[in-house]
Amino acid sequence: xxxxxxxxxxQEIKEMMNRSSRFISLSGWSGISAGLIALIGAYLSxxxxxxxxxxxxxxxxxxxxxxxxxxxxxIGTLICSIGAGIYFTTRETRxxxxxxxxxxxxxxxxxxxxxxxxxxxxxxxxLFQGYVVLVIPLTLIFYGLALVNASKYTLPDIRTLGLIxxxxxxxxxxxxxxxxxxxxxxxxxMHIVYGIIMQVKDKS
Amino acid sequence: MKELLKDLNKAFENRIRLGVMSAxxxxxxxxxxxxxxxxxxxxxxxASHLKVLEKKKYLAFKKEFLDRKPNTKYFITAEGKKAxxxxxxxxxxxxx
Numbered sequence: 001x002x003x004x005x006x007x008x009x010x011q012e013i014k015e016m017m018n019r020s021s022r023f024i025s026l027s028g029w030s031g032i033s034a035g036l037i038a039l040i041g042a043y044l045s046x047x048x049x050x051x052x053x054x055x056x057x058x059x060x061x062x063x064x065x066x067x068x069x070x071x072x073x074x075i076g077t078l079i080c081s082i083g084a085g086i087y088f089t090t091r092e093t094r095x096x097x098x099x100x101x102x103x104x105x106x107x108x109x110x111x112x113x114x115x116x117x118x119x120x121x122x123x124x125x126x127l128f129q130g131y132v133v134l135v136i137p138l139t140l141i142f143y144g145l146a147l148v149n150a151s152k153y154t155l156p157d158i159r160t161l162g163l164i165x166x167x168x169x170x171x172x173x174x175x176x177x178x179x180x181x182x183x184x185x186x187x188x189x190m191h192i193v194y195g196i197i198m199q200v201k202d203k204s
Numbered sequence: 205m206k207e208l209l210k211d212l213n214k215a216f217e218n219r220i221r222l223g224v225m226s227a228x229x230x231x232x233x234x235x236x237x238x239x240x241x242x243x244x245x246x247x248x249x250x251a252s253h254l255k256v257l258e259k260k261k262y263l264a265f266k267k268e269f270l271d272r273k274p275n276t277k278y279f280i281t282a283e284g285k286k287a288x289x290x291x292x293x294x295x296x297x298x299x300x
Contacts, residue, residue, distance in 0.1 A: 006295045012219060013226040013292065020227035020234060020242055103238055 023104040023154040027092035028202060031195025033084035038187035041077030045070055046180055067127060104153065112150040115142055136179035140169030140186045161194050211294035213287055215260050220245055220253045225288045228263060228280040236276045254278065262287055 018024065048069050093100045119142025123135050147162030165186050172182035216222050223243045227234050234242075240250055257263045262284030266277045280288070 003299070006299055009219075009222060010292075010295055010299075012222055016223045016226035016242065017230045020238075021230040099241060102241070103235075 021104070021153070023108040025089055025092040025096055025098060025100075026155055026158075026198065027088040028195040028197070028199030029091075030085040030088040031191045031198060033088065033195075034081040035188045035191030035193075035195060037077055037080045037084065038191060039184055039189075041073055042180055042184035042188060044073050045183075048073070049180065067132065070132075071127065108150055108153040111153055112146050115146040115149055119143070119146070133176045133179060134173070136183045137169045137172035137176070140165050140172060140183060142169075143187070144169060155198070157194070157198065161190060164190060209294075209298075211290055212298075213291040213294075215256060215262065216288065216291045218253065220249070221257055224250075224253060224257060224278075225262065225280070225284065228278060229285060229288055231279075233266075233277040233279040236278070239278065257284070260284075260287075 048066055090100055119138065123138050123142070126132075126135050126138065144162045144165030144167075147158050147165060149162075151157075151159035151162060168182050168186040168190075172179050172186075175182075216225060220243055224239060227239060227242055236250070239254075240247065243250065245253075254263070254265075258265070261281055263278050264281055265279070268275050268277060
């Protein structure tokens with residue numbers, strides 16, 4: 001007779017455990033928009049790195065200006081993705097009528113930021129030291145590590161995404177001439193795929 | 205059946221107390237206003253349920269000041285953890 005009540009109790013327990021410990025307002029649209037922005041960024045970088053592909057010695061043309069331009073593209077891509085992420089996340093939070101700046105959000109962002117900041121500083125140093133080609137796989141690896149670290153505090157799917165990014169980064173370290181392609185897959189295609197999966201899951 | 209019912213904890217029959225325990229068991233601590241937001245209850249209602257759990261020694265709290273405003277952090281005790289997991293196990297057995 002109390003069967004339904006206990007099933008309800010168990011659901012309540014599970015729901016409260018999730019809501020109190022994880023940041024759940026991740027919107028699939030954040031992923032999709034970040035992916036599209038990353039693809040544009042990758043295309044722009046491609047034009048900077050691989051100019052004059054017709055002449056063999058200029059296949060990998062590098063000028064002092066290239067570092068600066070690439071850096072600007074990277075910063076632009078980062079700002080646009082974060083902006084889109086904030087926009088869609090705030091919208092999702094409002095839809096679920098939750099607070100945007102609560103304990104869960106802070107904990108998620110801190111745990112995401114630690115590997116990301118360390119990696120970002122490291123990549124900048126590499127860029128200025130001239131190890132430009134390694135920067136692309138490294139951004140993938142550090143981003144993946146950040147996602148794996150942060151996944152404990154948000155939707156568990158993020159962990160798989162992180163592992164995929166790490167894998168792509170490691171492969172890209174070997175096949176350095178296709179680095180940008182891997183970057184476009186990792187930051188562009190994977191984000192879009194994940195965004196769509198999350199959006200579909202959310203609807204069902 | 206009677207044996208199973210004995211393991212069910214009266215203190216967790218109430219949905220709000222059940223919610224409080226669920227939130228505390230997976231977090232190091234949760235403050236009063238977060239609990240209020242999570243459960244969607246009034247100050248007075250939440251306070252009275254917290255008092256019941258506190259009397260049973262299932263939770264403890266620490267008063268702090270954040271920007272000169274009082275902020276109470278609640279956390280689960282070892283006793284509370286034990287009682288809660290026993291309660292969940294009893295429900296799961298009942299449903300089998």
